[in-house]
Amino acid sequence: MLDKGSSGLPRHIAIVMDGNGRWAQLRGLPRMAGHRQGAENMRSIIEECLELGISFLTLYAFSTENWKRPAEEVEYLMSLPGRFYERERHLLHQYQVRVIAIGNLDEIPADTKEVIERMQAETAAYRRLTLLLAFNYGGRAEIAMAAERLAVKWQAGELETITEEDVANSLYTAGFPDPDLLIRCGNEMRLSNFLLWQSAYAELYFSEKLWPDFKGPDLRRAVAVYLQRERRFGGLTLNSASQQEEEV
Ligand code: FPP
Numbered sequence: 001m002l003d004k005g006s007s008g009l010p011r012h013i014a015i016v017m018d019g020n021g022r023w024a025q026l027r028g029l030p031r032m033a034g035h036r037q038g039a040e041n042m043r044s045i046i047e048e049c050l051e052l053g054i055s056f057l058t059l060y061a062f063s064t065e066n067w068k069r070p071a072e073e074v075e076y077l078m079s080l081p082g083r084f085y086e087r088e089r090h091l092l093h094q095y096q097v098r099v100i101a102i103g104n105l106d107e108i109p110a111d112t113k114e115v116i117e118r119m120q121a122e123t124a125a126y127r128r129l130t131l132l133l134a135f136n137y138g139g140r141a142e143i144a145m146a147a148e149r150l151a152v153k154w155q156a157g158e159l160e161t162i163t164e165e166d167v168a169n170s171l172y173t174a175g176f177p178d179p180d181l182l183i184r185c186g187n188e189m190r191l192s193n194f195l196l197w198q199s200a201y202a203e204l205y206f207s208e209k210l211w212p213d214f215k216g217p218d219l220r221r222a223v224a225v226y227l228q229r230e231r232r233f234g235g236l237t238l239n240s241a242s243q244q245e246e247e248v
Helices: 020-026 031-052 071-095 110-123 139-155 164-168 216-228 238-247
Strands: 012-016 056-063 097-102 129-137 181-184 203-206
Touching: 012 216, 020 031, 031 056, 031 071, 031 129, 031 216, 056 071, 071 097, 071 110, 071 129, 097 110, 129 139, 139 164, 181 216, 203 216
Parallel strands: 012 056, 012 181, 056 129, 097 129, 181 203
Antiparallel strands: none
């Protein structure tokens, strides 16, 4: 379906991994079983990204709103980075995947923070794929944080104006490209506070599949749809632009 090495592939794919709870419910299992399966599914998508040659993958693992869930579920979600690293560590090294967390790590349990920092430090040199793990992440909180950072600089007289670039450079994702393709699984059609600034021109793709069932071929399908889309970034298509020139 997709040519390996097709030009125009997305450089950065971001995914809202939704549907773990329903996946478990459909099987009469506790919600935690869905999260476990969901965490295991990360490997298939990482491997598919490597296969396709995608450089950046952002996965929404825990939102600033997820604290509202029952304590037992939150506790389990907080244990996932450690379980993931234990299970996939050798593969991250073998595949040369760099892991970087985006989100407020100061509010999460110390042992979870410690394992995320270890994972970041141990994979810091890799560049084949960068996995941005959105953990205790919220798009609005991120923009508020950027505003605060810029206010401090402004007050110190370091800024005369505030540009889009200044804002982008004050976000967790400073230095990383914006997502080209944003996928949400689980048959819901909203962004849920994910990469609000960065997704301004991302192509959106919604899948009915629940995240634990969203596999490599599903990612390829999303990328194939992306390749059919025409990205104009607010401008005109090449055809209509040249047509206009002819008309002038
Ligand atoms: C949303 O599904 C999913 C989450 C809140 C958690 C997603 C996390 C993972 C898939 C694994 C994270 C892994 C690491 C390594 C941190 P939901 O529970 O809201 O699903 P539902 O809508 O069916 O209830």
